[in-house]
Amino acid sequence: MLLLILGLAVFICVHSVRIVVPNWRETHREKNGMMQWNTRFALLTLLSLAFVIMGYMQMRLQPVWLWYPPIVVQHISALVMLVALFALGSAIVPKTTLKSKTGYPLLIAVKLWAFAHLMSNGTLADVILFGSLLVWSVVSFAVYRRRDRRNGVVREEGGVQYNLMAFVFAMVSWFAIVFFLHKAVIGVSPLV
Structure with missing residues (x-):
């Protein structure tokens, strides 16, 4: 620990x-x-x-189990991860709507990733890891947004093609993670 x-x-x-x-x-x-x-x-x-x-x-x-999440929570987590990957794609691709509106889509991706994993895993290790990263990303996002509003930061928004690229990134990476990478790297399939 x-x-x-x-x-x-x-x-x-x-x-x-x-x-x-x-x-x-x-x-x-x-x-x-x-x-x-x-x-x-x-x-x-x-x-x-x-x-x-x-x-x-x-x-x-x-593992020290704090709760045993029901199977339905894993399916909900998989959908939340798809949204998290779209936020990640929006952080990578320039001029996306999410980046122009929020400014920090990478922190949104971390929040959603941590939340999805926190609700679908019930051990003490999961609470320490995902809970601390969730709290850090929420605090970071709030501080940065408040600072941007105070400084009058305005971001440029591009066309639909940028959002489409972020969406394609999310779909391809989600399928790769769900059907191959999560099991290969972490040792646990999110489909079970």
Whole structure:
């Protein structure tokens, strides 16, 4: 459990710099260069993800069940994941409607991903992992949106083709994850 909590703490701290100290990243980039910032950020992110994965896998060996979700919840989670993947696609593809309206579709994707996995898994490890990422993404989204409104940020919206590209990304990745990748990487099929 310690590895999981340590990994999550490092991950959340690294990804919360802009929330706590908004201009620190830009100041550091100007002083030391973008390459140094990106290298440190990537290394800390990879290290924290390694801790999260190792800690989560250790806790899965002896799960502490808090609840047993019914089968119908897994089907609902699969649909929520489709929406999460559309939000992820909207973050990747430029000028989507979701990006122009909300500004942070990647945080929406994390929120939906964490929520879907939290409701369809009932162990202590799941609550620690997905619950903490859900809380972090909700807080991050609220802070960024409030800051954007205060600063009068306006984003450009493109045409329907950008939304269509995000939708195609969501459908292709959802089918790949559901029918192949989730079982191959995680060891659990979302269809069961």
